[in-house]
Amino acid sequence: MTPSEAAAPPVPRGQELLRVEDLKVHFPLPGGGLLRRSAGAVKAVDGVSFTLNAGETLGLVGESGCGKSTTGLAVLRMLPLSAGRIHFEGQDITAQHARGATFRRRMQMVYQDPYGSLNPRMKVRELIGEPLQVHGLAGDRAGYEARIAGLLQTVGLLPDMAERYPHEFSGGQRQRIGIARALALEPSLLICDEPVSALDVSIQAQVVNVLQELQERLGLGYLFIAHDLAVVRHLSHRVAVMYLGRIVEIAGRDELYRAPLHPYTQALLSAVPVADPAVEAQRQRVVVQGEVPSVLKPPPGCRFHTRCPQAMARCRSEDPPLADLGQGRAVACHLHSAAPAPRVVPIAAAA
Amino acid sequence: MATPLLDVRGLTVRFRTERGELTAVDDVSFSLEAGQTLAIVGESGSGKSVTAMSLMRLIPDPPGRITAGQVLFEGQDLLQLSESQMRAIRGDRIAMVFQEPMSSLNPSLTVGKQIAEPVNLHRGTAWKRAYLVARALLERVRIPDAGSRLQTYPHQYSGGMRQRVMIAMALACQPKLIIADEPTTALDVTVQAQILDLLKELTRETGAALILITHDLGVVARYADRVAVMYGGRVVEQADAATLYARPQHPYTQGLLASIPRLDGEAGKRLVPIPGSPPDLARLPAGCAFAPRCGRADATCTASRPPLRALPDHHLSACHHDAL
Numbered sequence: 001m002t003p004s005e006a007a008a009p010p011v012p013r014g015q016e017l018l019r020v021e022d023l024k025v026h027f028p029l030p031g032g033g034l035l036r037r038s039a040g041a042v043k044a045v046d047g048v049s050f051t052l053n054a055g056e057t058l059g060l061v062g063e064s065g066c067g068k069s070t071t072g073l074a075v076l077r078m079l080p081l082s083a084g085r086i087h088f089e090g091q092d093i094t095a096q097h098a099r100g101a102t103f104r105r106r107m108q109m110v111y112q113d114p115y116g117s118l119n120p121r122m123k124v125r126e127l128i129g130e131p132l133q134v135h136g137l138a139g140d141r142a143g144y145e146a147r148i149a150g151l152l153q154t155v156g157l158l159p160d161m162a163e164r165y166p167h168e169f170s171g172g173q174r175q176r177i178g179i180a181r182a183l184a185l186e187p188s189l190l191i192c193d194e195p196v197s198a199l200d201v202s203i204q205a206q207v208v209n210v211l212q213e214l215q216e217r218l219g220l221g222y223l224f225i226a227h228d229l230a231v232v233r234h235l236s237h238r239v240a241v242m243y244l245g246r247i248v249e250i251a252g253r254d255e256l257y258r259a260p261l262h263p264y265t266q267a268l269l270s271a272v273p274v275a276d277p278a279v280e281a282q283r284q285r286v287v288v289q290g291e292v293p294s295v296l297k298p299p300p301g302c303r304f305h306t307r308c309p310q311a312m313a314r315c316r317s318e319d320p321p322l323a324d325l326g327q328g329r330a331v332a333c334h335l336h337s338a339a340p341a342p343r344v345v346p347i348a349a350a351a
Numbered sequence: 352m353a354t355p356l357l358d359v360r361g362l363t364v365r366f367r368t369e370r371g372e373l374t375a376v377d378d379v380s381f382s383l384e385a386g387q388t389l390a391i392v393g394e395s396g397s398g399k400s401v402t403a404m405s406l407m408r409l410i411p412d413p414p415g416r417i418t419a420g421q422v423l424f425e426g427q428d429l430l431q432l433s434e435s436q437m438r439a440i441r442g443d444r445i446a447m448v449f450q451e452p453m454s455s456l457n458p459s460l461t462v463g464k465q466i467a468e469p470v471n472l473h474r475g476t477a478w479k480r481a482y483l484v485a486r487a488l489l490e491r492v493r494i495p496d497a498g499s500r501l502q503t504y505p506h507q508y509s510g511g512m513r514q515r516v517m518i519a520m521a522l523a524c525q526p527k528l529i530i531a532d533e534p535t536t537a538l539d540v541t542v543q544a545q546i547l548d549l550l551k552e553l554t555r556e557t558g559a560a561l562i563l564i565t566h567d568l569g570v571v572a573r574y575a576d577r578v579a580v581m582y583g584g585r586v587v588e589q590a591d592a593a594t595l596y597a598r599p600q601h602p603y604t605q606g607l608l609a610s611i612p613r614l615d616g617e618a619g620k621r622l623v624p625i626p627g628s629p630p631d632l633a634r635l636p637a638g639c640a641f642a643p644r645c646g647r648a649d650a651t652c653t654a655s656r657p658p659l660r661a662l663p664d665h666h667l668s669a670c671h672h673d674a675l
Binding site: 063064170173200202203204205206229230231234267268269271273274275276287289292 | 394395509510511512539540541542543544545548566567568569570571572573574575592593596597603606607608610611612613614615616618619621622623624625626627628629644
């Protein structure tokens with residue numbers, strides 16, 4: 001048993017690990033004039049709520065500017081919150097100072113770019129051991145060495161690779177080093193921000209499988225931020241779809257992918273091609289016009305109404321709240337404020 | 352059989368690098384009919400972009416050099432043309448759409464001027480009329496309010512709109528062939544679908560052939576008629592799209608298809624990764640470039656390179672085990 005498996009997570013599998021309530025991250029815009037008064041704010045994240053259980057993966061998807069990465073950074077408290085509360089492992093950490101706080105050991109980040117996120121002048125041993133040193137958990141020499149070796153094995157690398165530098169590794173291996181580094185402090189939550197999108201197609205699966213195995217073995221919770229809807233479906237238990245700083249739909253994976261309710265979710269899924277010409281030839285598609293509006297000036301009413309094929313008069317003026325439809329499903333759309341009437345958009349037309 | 356629009360034979364491109372000379376494109380052959388869409392798929396370093404650039408003779412020399420092969424376009428070998436003859440073809444009968452529209456558009460010229468320029472240059476159309484053509488093209492790529500957009504600059508456009516401008520430029524002289532190198536990689540998924548739908552629709556209308564360079568097997572499945580899979584600078588498999596996905600022959604193609612999660616696959620089922628990583632072109636193995644990652648590799652594979660062999664249904668595959 002490697003040391004990382006020795007410590008049992010304090011939150012049992014299936015119990016709430018993270019709760020985010022009405023999270024807002026606004027960046028003030030510098031204004032002109034002598035007084036440099038703020039000219040408003042970029043509302044990058046504007047009222048986001050969700051929960052994540054231990055051992056569970058919540059996928060966070062959306063296009064650029066939707067606020068998915070900002071949400072991840074805010075949960076880690078790497079960005080100041082403008083409003084909202086964050087509960088982690090049963091504690092309200094909203095008011096805690098991130099630096100040196102215990103909760104920062106228990107939640108770790110896996111970055112997108114395995115080239116830019118590892119210091120090229122540090123050996124793998126130092127890269128993985130650094131978090132232990134910083135938090136004063138290195139312990140005695142023998143224990144420390146065993147810990148590094150164990151972490152490398154955990155992510156499918158060999159213990160003798162500890163003496164090498166990042167440039168000696170491929171992209172997939174580097175990403176595994178990044179994961180080993182994140183695991184050093186025995187976190188219960190990993191925030192993975194596009195962890196495979198910088199990798200070549202043939203090696204993405206190596207990292208996806210490592211993440212899956214780790215979760216099964218260690219009961220980690222993952223907040224999995226990505227734009228690749230197929231990878232998100234593969235790894236997630238539940239999925240939240242974001243658009244211009246808001247969650248527009250959240251549901252269990254199968255419900256969301258089988259019968260998306262929000263017109264944006266439908267369009268997003270429909271835009272992703274399936275790697276099978278036979279399926280593509282028969283697929284019904286929901287196409288949206290235009291591009292995501294600037295987050296500086298989100299449209300009034302429903303933020304999606306400018307591109308929505310089903311927009312009504314009401315959508316232009318009235319912002320739909322995220323309505324709970326039961327069974328873990330919530331949608332922010334005037335079409336679904338009452339009883340759900342799922343519109344099934346099958347990937348393949350029924351044979 | 353009629354002469355194909357484009358017939359590439361034995362194209363070989365070598366680069367001089369600090370680590371010695373390497374072959375980025377090695378004996379690549381394919382052909383394309385009018386109206387057809389050929390996808391060239393591969394990962395980084397597979398040679399797919401170098402192939403595209405070589406067709407247009409846009410490889411910087413030095414360090415690159417086309418050392419062998421023919422690029423027969425409408426029966427004429429582009430590799431034998433002078434630079435000025437080649438310039439007359441670029442942007443006229445063959446057009447290119449690049450990945451990064453911001454770096455391929457001139458930031459200091461209006462969008463109208465950039466679209467009108469090839470019309471003026473290649474067709475000798477007076478500027479005033481060329482601007483009218485530019486306006487019609489902007490409408491055609493569905494840029495709203497095209498008339499007033501002629502006087503705007505690229506930075507005033509979003510990523511997707513810029514790519515529409517690139518497509519308008521490419522269409523300006525009614526090319527016979529459009530080469531699109533990862534045209535939507537930098538775009539969001541809903542915009543990607545819009546741009547590729549538009550490109551496909553326009554090629555259908557004009558009868559132009561399209562070469563789509565991509566790493567995305569989903570995009571290939573949705574838009575391509577024929578597919579060439581590249582690995583380590585070579586084409587390892589080539590077939591009609593339907594055949595390739597239904598009966599992939601080369602272990603690399605099979606491996607790729609097994610390693611990607613699908614929107615309609617069995618969720619959560621373990622993916623089968625391809626071990627190792629793509630080869631370093633400066634240190635290619637003597638035999639099959641895929642052999643170090645291939646579960647079926649044996650002594651033959653490490654000793655000699657498998658040639659591209661013909662299978663039924665216009666299907667080509669370069670694997671020593673194809674006969675099995």
